[in-house]
Amino acid sequence: MKLFANIKSFAADESGAVTVDWVVLTAAIVGLGIAVIASVQGGVNSLANSISSAVSGTSVGTTPGAAPVPAEEPET
DSSP states (O other), rough: OOOHHHHHHHOOOOTTHHHHHHHHHHHHHHHHHHHHHHHHEEEEHHHHHHHHHOOOOSSSSSSSTTTOOOOOOOOO
């Protein structure tokens, strides 16, 4: 008799159901994040390579034919 009462009590207890819901929801969010990263990765790599090739062909701080700028003397 006590065994059946314990089984009925266990079946009626819903305290673990919320935990299961949160685990399923968290797994779905993680799966969605992985899917988004996988789908965006190719485009990001292509864009990074394009930017790299565009930047590597430029020179910064020099103008062809311009005279060098003299250094300023520190104030005393």
